[in-house]
Amino acid sequence: xxxxxxxxxxxxxxxxxxxxxxxxxxxxxxxxxxxxxxxxxxxxxxxxxxxxxxxxxxxxxxxxxxxxxxxxxxxxxxxxxxxxxxxxxxxxxxxxxxxxxxxxxxxxxxxxxxxxxxxxxxxxxxxxxxxxxxxxxxxxxxxxxxxxxxxxxxxxxxxxxxxxxxxxxxxxxxxxxxxxxxxxxxxxxxxxxxxxxxxxxxxxxxxxxxxxxxxxxxxxxxxxxxxxxxxxxxxxxxxxxxxxxxxxxxxxxxxxxxxxxxxxxxxxxxxxxxxxxxxxxxxxxxxxxxxxxxxxxxxxxxxxxxxxxxxxxxxxxxxxxxxxxxxxxxxxxxxxxxxxxxxxxxxxxxxxxxxxxxxxxxxxxxxxxxxxxxxxxxxxxxxxxxxxxxxxxxxxxxxxxxxxxxxxxxxxxxxxxxxxxxxxxxxxxxxxxxxxxxxxxxxxxxxxxxxxxxxxxxxxxxxxxxxxxxxxxxxxxxxxxxxxxxxxxxxx
Numbered sequence: 001x002x003x004x005x006x007x008x009x010x011x012x013x014x015x016x017x018x019x020x021x022x023x024x025x026x027x028x029x030x031x032x033x034x035x036x037x038x039x040x041x042x043x044x045x046x047x048x049x050x051x052x053x054x055x056x057x058x059x060x061x062x063x064x065x066x067x068x069x070x071x072x073x074x075x076x077x078x079x080x081x082x083x084x085x086x087x088x089x090x091x092x093x094x095x096x097x098x099x100x101x102x103x104x105x106x107x108x109x110x111x112x113x114x115x116x117x118x119x120x121x122x123x124x125x126x127x128x129x130x131x132x133x134x135x136x137x138x139x140x141x142x143x144x145x146x147x148x149x150x151x152x153x154x155x156x157x158x159x160x161x162x163x164x165x166x167x168x169x170x171x172x173x174x175x176x177x178x179x180x181x182x183x184x185x186x187x188x189x190x191x192x193x194x195x196x197x198x199x200x201x202x203x204x205x206x207x208x209x210x211x212x213x214x215x216x217x218x219x220x221x222x223x224x225x226x227x228x229x230x231x232x233x234x235x236x237x238x239x240x241x242x243x244x245x246x247x248x249x250x251x252x253x254x255x256x257x258x259x260x261x262x263x264x265x266x267x268x269x270x271x272x273x274x275x276x277x278x279x280x281x282x283x284x285x286x287x288x289x290x291x292x293x294x295x296x297x298x299x300x301x302x303x304x305x306x307x308x309x310x311x312x313x314x315x316x317x318x319x320x321x322x323x324x325x326x327x328x329x330x331x332x333x334x335x336x337x338x339x340x341x342x343x344x345x346x347x348x349x350x351x352x353x354x355x356x357x358x359x360x361x362x363x364x365x366x367x368x369x370x371x372x373x374x375x376x377x378x379x380x381x382x383x384x385x386x387x388x389x390x391x392x393x394x395x396x397x398x399x400x401x402x403x404x405x406x407x408x409x410x411x412x413x414x415x416x417x418x419x420x421x422x423x424x425x426x427x428x429x430x431x432x433x434x435x436x437x438x439x440x441x442x443x444x445x446x447x448x449x450x451x452x453x454x455x456x457x458x459x460x461x462x463x464x465x466x467x468x469x470x471x472x473x474x475x476x477x478x479x480x481x482x483x484x485x486x487x488x489x490x491x492x
Contacts, residue, residue, distance in 0.1 A: 034247070036250040041159055053154075118335075122331075123328070146308055160466060160469070183217040316366065330348070
């Protein structure tokens with residue numbers, strides 16, 4: 001059942017700041033274990049250092065919100081000090097202040113202070129009106145929302161990368177299998193040709209050609225094995241493991257039937273279900289475009305960035321407003337000579353008042369910052385507009401690739417059947433002396449090429465579906481969400 005993309009947009013915006021991947025504990029797997037694509041994604045969600053870094057970014061943003069709120073609350077501080085005057089300060093006063101009989105113009109040294117001095121002060125400062133503070137709180141909250149969306153986007157990127165690397169490893173495995181099969185068929189033909197040569201029914205040149213072909217295929221097998229190992233190492237890194245663990249892949253591209261999971265065995269059905277997430281086939285490009293604008297993380301991040309920049313613009317404009325704050329101070333001062341007696345001889349004082357600060361002129365600094373923030377908003381709006389156009393272009397290109405790869409799968413499946421039949425006919429004719437060794441070689445090459453082209457077509461289709469999920473922003477961000485989607489597809 002199709003759901004309005006407006007409802008999807010609302011749900012996505014609500015989930016953007018709350019949904020986090022399932023990382024309750026790091027997960028591991030046994031040496032030599034066969035790992036499905038679903039299992040690989042679950043391991044990546046639990047162990048990826050990239051996701052961990054994004055989670056810490058969200059954690060930092062949360063504490064920045066608390067820090068912003070701290071400026072709104074009153075600030076209370078207590079300061080206590082003690083000073084021992086090694087030599088008490090002295091000053092000069094007219095002598096007649098102390099002795100009326102002193103000569104005119106005479107001065108006398110007077111001691112100011114005592115040997116010991118104590119000071120204690122309790123201060124209280126509460127902002128009553130500071131427009132910049134309240135905007136700063138809003139900016140911090142918006143920054144946290146942006147960090148939450150960045151975490152969701154990072155998680156989707158990790159899941160997408162795991163799916164792509166896994167399929168690349170499967171394609172390399174398929175190439176290895178086909179190359180090994182080709183080598184086995186060529187060796188079998190070589191043995192038959194050697195037997196025919198001994199019977200005088202085949203020339204030594206035929207044997208030599210097959211020996212050369214075997215020699216050419218053997219290093220290809222080695223290269224294919226190295227390619228499989230390299231792609232497995234890449235997959236291990238994406239899953240958060242050292243690239244030395246041995247494991248096997250589940251599923252085979254040549255056995256995947258894209259017409260439905262019911263046509264494949266359990267392993268390939270799971271591979272298809274995880275690679276091709278549910279999507280209403282009747283949706284048109286305009287409807288898909290609406291879904292993409294409501295779900296794609298880069299689009300949502302662009303909107304949140306503009307919102308954040310607009311908040312910062314308001315904060316810069318708030319610098320023009322006056323600030324109002326309430327303050328209060330209570331002090332205790334004590335002085336004493338000789339041996340100290342803590343606050344033994346003290347006096348107290350208290351004051352309270354209202355402070356108003358009116359910004360008058362700051363050398364055009366505020367106006368320059370306002371203009372910079374306004375230009376940043378316009379810059380981000382232009383980038384978002386371009387991104388929206390790119391989204392529509394991506395969708396149309398991906399849909400074209402999907403249709404082309406589906407048609408290619410069907411044609412290549414027929415080509416494989418025809419190539420298999422052609423190899424059987426060429427082999428039978430060669431054994432009966434009716435065909436040439438060159439026909440065998442051509443038939444074998446045609447069979448290997450058609451089988452790989454079929455696997456490549458399936459690979460291209462699955463990769464296009466992964467790209468479509470990415471373009472729409474429908475990539476799962478939690479293991480539980482992935483399991484639900486796979487179950488829903490299996491039941492549909």
